[in-house]
Amino acid sequence: MSISRQRRDEIRARIIQLIGENDFSVSAFAVQEGLSVQTVYRYLQDLEKEGVITKRKTGRKNIYTLCEQDKLFRYPLQGLKEDIIWKRDAEPFFSDLPSVALANLSFAFTEILNNAVDHSNGTEVKILLRKNGYIATAFISDNGIGIFRKIADALGLEEKRFAILELAKGKFTTDPDSHTGEGIFFSSKVVDAFVIGSEDLMFYGFSDTNPYLDTSIAPASGTHVLIQIKYDHTEPMSDVFDRFTQAPDDYGFSKTVVPVRLLEYGDERPLVVSRSQAKRLMVRFEKFQNIQLDFSGVDEIGQGFADELFRVFQNQHPNTRLIPINCNAQVGNMIARVLASTDNT
Ligand SMILES: Nc1ncnc2c1ncn2[C@@H]1O[C@H](COP(=O)(O)OP(=O)(O)OP(=O)(O)O)[C@@H](O)[C@H]1O
Ligand SMILES: [Mg+2]
Incomplete structure (x- = not known):
């Protein structure tokens, strides 16, 4: 029985995906897909001939990897136009990406390059493009x-790491006359992996493990942004924007999710106890109508912290709804206690 064109394409795509995820085995794949081992080998040979994969032997075993293509560009920042760079140099390189992945990558690429032009005060930007049929990478x-x-510096923060909390909330800009502070927030959410490194700090917009983050490009002075998107990325940008708007008739960026854990960046067990931590967390909260406070990774919160947020802030800002999510029992109980005392007053 011959296999349809569509089925053949599906098998090829699945092989590429599994090799990209380092999870490919000929025999397991044959069983899963109901194919003979010989048939799977034929697919592998074709992919090798086309330059999509390579094979090397370790002992008696064949190890398959995806072939990568790279391109490196350097531009002076003065007068650089991010849309022109995308159209002229990046889009042709990524021309084999499906339309959703390409559109989302184009958004993140141009936002991040625009940031280098408008905010970095630097003189030069280097851009590394990389693709392998499974994942596309831009390193800016x-x-x-x-x-x-x-x-x-702009906020007078006592520690640089608190800048990460502001980026995670979104709507933060040091140039409100020309910008809205949405670039990094949305760029990080339309791709599969998003990392910013500068000096000794890394901001992970997404928590996915990142097999292509290379230590030879470890953060130094300047700003270094890694953007990765899988070829089979399915969520279009419009859905991401919808997730962060309050209602279907509201087109603004009015909802956000704030990882409370970032208050204690780097600590294994963040201690979220004090009123001053709550005050740091709630900076610019009034710019949103709906804030999900994500307590994942937080074992315990203090009464002062919960009171400051869920009673004091909430009473003063009835138009901003705070919604705790991913709470363990202690965190949930503490918030419930504070809310009960609010109801009684
Ligand atoms: N490459 C960079 N170098 C230095 N600072 C940066 C860089 N990229 C971003 N920033 C800082 O981070 C802030 C947030 O960036 P983001 O892209 O989210 O918003 P924005 O550029 O201010 O506004 P928008 O993207 O909506 O036009 C910027 O206002 C700027 O202070
Ligand atoms: Mg920006």
């Missing part, structure tokens, strides 16, 4: 002041 690296330092 400027030689400017460094994003966390810039934000910390």
Whole structure:
């Protein structure tokens, strides 16, 4: 029985995906797909001939990997136009990406390159493009002041790491006359992996493990942004924007999700206890109508912290709804206690 064209394409795509995820075995794949081992080998040979995969032997075993293509560009930042760079140099390189992945990557790429032009105060940007049929990568690296330092200086933060909390909330900009502070927030959410490194800090917009993050491009001065999207990325940008708007008739960026854990960046067991931590967390909360406070990774919160947020802030800002999510029993009980005392007053 011959296999339809569509089925053949599906088998090829699945092989590429499994090799990309380092999870491919000829015999397991044959069983899963109901194919003979010989048939699977034929697919592998074709992919090898086309330059999509390579094979090397370790002992008696064949190890398959995806072939990668790279391209490196350097541009002076002065007068650089991000849309022109995308159209002229990046889009042709990524021309084999399906339309959703390409559109989302184009958005994140141009936002991040625009940031280098408008905010870095640097002189040069390097861009590394990489693809392998499974995942596409853009690494955008400027030689400017460094994003966390810039934000910390602008806000007078006592530590650079608190800049990460502001980026995670969204709507943060150091240039409100020309910008809205949405670029990094949405860029990080329309792709599969998003990492910003500068000096000794890394911001992971997504928690996926990142097999292509190379230590030879470890963060130094300047700002270095890694953007990765899988070829089979399915969520279009419009759905992401919808997730962060309050209602179908509201087109603004009015909802956000704040990982409370970022208050204690780097600590294994964040201690979220004090009123001053709550005050740091709630900076600019009034710009949103709906804030999900994500307590995942937080074992315990203090009464002062919960009271400041869920009673004091909430009473003063009835138009901003705070919604705790991913709470363990202790965190949930503490919030419930504070809310009960609010109801009684
Ligand atoms: N490459 C960079 N170098 C230094 N600072 C940066 C860099 N990229 C971003 N920033 C800082 O981070 C802030 C947030 O960036 P983001 O892209 O989210 O918003 P924005 O550029 O201000 O506004 P928008 O993207 O909506 O036009 C910027 O206002 C700027 O202070
Ligand atoms: Mg921006």
